[in-house]
Amino acid sequence: MASNARTTPEAPPVMVRVAAKLNLALGVGPLGEDGYHPLATVFEAVGIYDQIAVASRSDEEIRITVEGPQADLVPLDSSNLAYRAAELMRDRWAGAHLGADIRIEKSIPVAGGMAGGSADAAGTLLACSVLWDLDTGPDDLQQLGAELGSDVPFALVGGVALGRGRGDRLVPVISRGTHHWVFATSCQGLSTPQVYRRFDELGGAGGNWVPTALIAALTSGDIDTVAGCLGNDLQDAALDLRPDLAGVLEAGTEAGALAGLVSGSGPTTAFLVSDEATGRTVAKALLELSQVHDVRVVRGPVPGAQLLPGTLQARM
Ligand code: C5P
Secondary structure, eight states: OOOSGGGSTTSOOEEEEEEEEEEEEEEEOOOOTTSOOOEEEEEEEEEEEEEEEEEEESSSOEEEEEESTTGGGSOOSTTSHHHHHHHHHHHHHSOTTOEEEEEEEOOSOTTSSSOHHHHHHHHHHHHHHHHTTOOOOHHHHHHHHHHHOTTHHHHHHBSEEEEEETTTEEEEOOOOSOEEEEEEEOSSOOOHHHHHHHHHHTTOOOOOOOOHHHHHHHHHTOHHHHHHHOEETTHHHHHHHOTTHHHHHHHHHHTTOSEEEEOTTSSOEEEEESSHHHHHHHHHHHHTSTTOOEEEEEEEOOBSSEEOHHHHHHHO
């Protein structure tokens, strides 16, 4: 239960920054009876961030506002994972009388295969636990995160991690050095359940094997081997639904990327490059394609959900 008066509406908002993810490897096993596919995936958190500010309310409502170029694509009701995160935290740990205003500054592509909704849920869990002064430890946040969605636990921890189960059972992976990435976003999103369904229709050719060669290459910092080990069992399904992405992958590697792949369930495509200058060259080439909406040149790995320092000062 909430332990002190930080739950008053005058308390300053708690601000959290949370990163997007990419699956360096996504091995997908056959559909289980629970409606999910068993995975063996290596996540990397990359430097595209949403910012979440959560403030108390004088009533028990949960309200969401979203800012950013894709704000109109984000639902503001209980179908928003951030809403469900605040509700779950309140019902499980705080008290039914508590409300929250959640403001999301959105930069992670919406429905892009980069776990933007999961990132917002992870950020909201962390922010609510501070706003309401709850005694939740990392394991509690992980457990709540897994109830909200398969990618939420990773969004909390960030870095590089092996995910098993639905992708929610995590083990950290040592990764040496910085990776330079170019991401190409698409005008239209793809629905994750739809991509998994198409994966099944196409015969579900994957297997949830732990990618040991990739993990070894990450640990030794051998970027060329990392590039050779990137892979995504959902890629064929995403390309089947969005054949135009094949041209994006081709253009990125032609322009100098070490490797390219569809990010998660897509439609965002990701390109590993040797350095930032090559990243800018690849980004320029990709921007010329009509099917590319925007490009980002970013680094990884980066941490998971973090309180913003200004907040801590304001609240001391
Ligand atoms: O867990 P999350 O809500 O992100 O998953 C969205 C949908 O993606 C699930 O309802 C399921 O259809 C599909 N999924 C899956 N196997 C996984 C993760 C997600 O089939 N491991």
